[in-house]
Amino acid sequence: MIPAPAFLANPERFMAFSRWAAPLLGVIAVGLAAVGLWLGFAAPEDYQQGATVRIMFIHVPAAILAMFVYVCLGVASLLALVFRHVLADAAAQAAAPLGAGLTFLALVTGSLWGRPMWGAWWVWDARLTSVLVLFLFYIAYLALRASIDDEAKAARAAAILALVGLVNLPIVHFSVYWWNTLHQGSSMFTRGALAPVFATPLYLMTLAYLAGFGSLWLVRIRGEVWRRRAEAAALRAARA
């Protein structure tokens, strides 16, 4: 049997952990973002892209997090399906709106970067299209959960949908290599592809987004735990 993470196995332990971890991650996110933005705005203009290189510091972290959050959604959904653990299901449910928001940001900031660089707001490029599909998976997940009254059935159906959507992640990542795309290849994970003056704020902003997501995810999971407790208490009161 695959051992679930300890904090996922015990709601009380999770609530005690997240009570201090959520605000701490929030403070770390704000600090990293402040330094990252300062360095990003102080960086010189790129010799090819000019001042639009500043959009990279908010676009690339959003795109990376859009995929990372979907991995979290997929893993939590798998744990919820296999172990039928309520905290794993709450984690999946809590990740979806955050992932949808980050994917929306990746699409919009990418469009605002693409217009001056490519001359188009949108092209049906493999990377852009696969990220749009990722966004649609998030929306479909949220819509499916909202459309089924039975919570257990909704959780199972949405978890299966989330697992199907995992197939799209390698397509998003490798799209720039598999197809001839307008979108540039990965520069963040390629050694020497970015000058330190651009790489440092980019890494800081990515860590800020990661910490921010961690904080908001914990807050949303806590909200889900309370919602389930409130609904269970209301049901008990109605039966009494």
Next chain:
Amino acid sequence: MQMPDLDFGKYAAYIWPAYLITALVFAGLIAGALRHARHWKRRAEGLRRP
């Protein structure tokens, strides 16, 4: 260290909206998460009281 340069020239019309939309989406995600958690915490604690 160089000071931040906020003069984006002809690209300002793309850069500022990108940062503004990012700020708005993050504000929405933060407000939504806190409101959701506070609402259900109050409901759960209210139902637990005798």
